Amino acid sequence: MAPMTKAVEGVASPAVPRGPVGKTRLFFATHWHRGAPGQPTPAWVLRFCYGTWLTAFAFKLVGSSWDMSWHFKWLRDDLAPPHLINTVGTVIIIVLVAIHSYTGLGCDRRSLRLMQTGLIVFLVAAPLDVINHRVNGLDLTAWSPSHMMLYLGTGIMQAGVLLGWLRLAPPGRFRTGVLLALWAFFLENTFFPNGQQEYGILGLRAWERGTPEAEPSLLSFAANQIGHPVDRAAVVHFTMPIPEWVYPLWGIGVSALILVVAHKTVGRRWAGLTVAGAYVAYRCVMWPLLLALGFPVSTVPFYLLAVGLAVDVAFLLPRPALAGSVLVTVLGYGAFWVQSQMRPWLLGEQQTESAPPIAYWTALVAVAAVFALWAGAGPAKEWWASRRAVAE
DSSP, rough: OOOOOOOSSSOOOOOOSSHHHHHHHHHHHHOOOOOOTTOOOHHHHHHHHHHHHHHHHHHHHHHHHHHHHHHSSSSTTTTTHHHHHHHHHHHHHHHHHHHHHHOTOOOOHHHHHHHHHHHHHHHHHHHHHHHHHHHSSSSOTSSHHHHHHHHHHHHHHHHHHHHHHHHHHSHHHHHHHHHHHHHHHHHHHHHHHGGGHHHHHHHHHHHTTOSSSSOOHHHHHHHHHHTTOOOOOHHHHHOOOTTTTHHHHHIIHHHHHHHHHHHHHOOOOTTTHHHHHHHHHHHHHHHHHHHHOOOOOOOOOOTTTHHHHHHHHHHHHSSHHHHHHHHHHHHHHHHHHHTTHHHHHTTTTOOOOOOOOOOTTTHHHHHEHHHHHHHHHHHOOOOOOHHHHOOO
16 A cells, blocks of 8 residues: 555644735745655645645536536526636646645645546547537536546546545544545545436426527527427426436435445545535525525435435445445435435425436345445455556
8 A cells, every 4th residue: 555645733834824815925925946756745725725725626516517507508608607617626736736746745646647538538528529629519417428527537537536535534533524524525436427317307398388498599409409399208208318327326326325435535424425415406496596696406306315314324244245236226216215205295286396206126236236346346456456566
């Protein structure tokens, strides 16, 4: 295992300003020199650096959330406000990766490589996405190859930041708080493509009510792509092009595996529920904001709270992988079913939904896949560690 480089505590340094501008000036005045990854990092520099990472991810989070809603209302626009907000986060990340790469501060070799690789993937995907839209017109799905490259690049970057913080930050509440926030960002980025169905089902129901959320030019554009008039088939193609088996496997199965790793790395009893709760809380805040701005809203994945709870409870039991796969499936799918019934229970026959449609047979796939990957994680980690030890 590579040696862990901790933040330097108690090193004499100039008085640290309170504001970000003053801290930035102090950093460049005292620490802007070339170094290899793993340089001893003053505690204030480490906190400032990773606090800026959180700020960058927050810009990207808000921008991407608004962007999903935007594209269920308007035709694509490269200079749309959501894209500009997202770009602010990307610019901050470029600066951060450049600083890590040049100074070697706030990272080790592996975490830096992940940050760099993720940024490269993202920067390659961004122009490819623009070209895709120029050539093919409106991209109807969040699951397209260029979009998936954007999520992949962001996820690899986030993995690098998580690894860097895990290895460098000293134990304590601040370390735990930042770690939980980073895992919430990671969960959001991974879960993001499922927004296609969450916005899509409400967009479809709005059209069926006779009050479409999308502007007429967007509906006409989408219908023309398949040679249709603007009818229900065209609207379904625009709003709900993803098979019903995708949403639960990604939203319950994959999310559960992320929360398993989050629980293990945070090391706190209710870490999974906390990470899931932070993400759901964010979605609950964005919902009324988008509505107030006149943009389409989505269903909110409240069932993720049950998935997080299932993961945490499983770690209290003798065989967490087996217990967890069953608990995640039963509680996750059960909570989803309850959420899906809230519309008929509370609103009767009104043309809206409280959850997107799913294929419930995927529960069999989810329980087997979650068990296999959860149970196999430990042996796979040991095999990888032994292989690296032999190589070194």
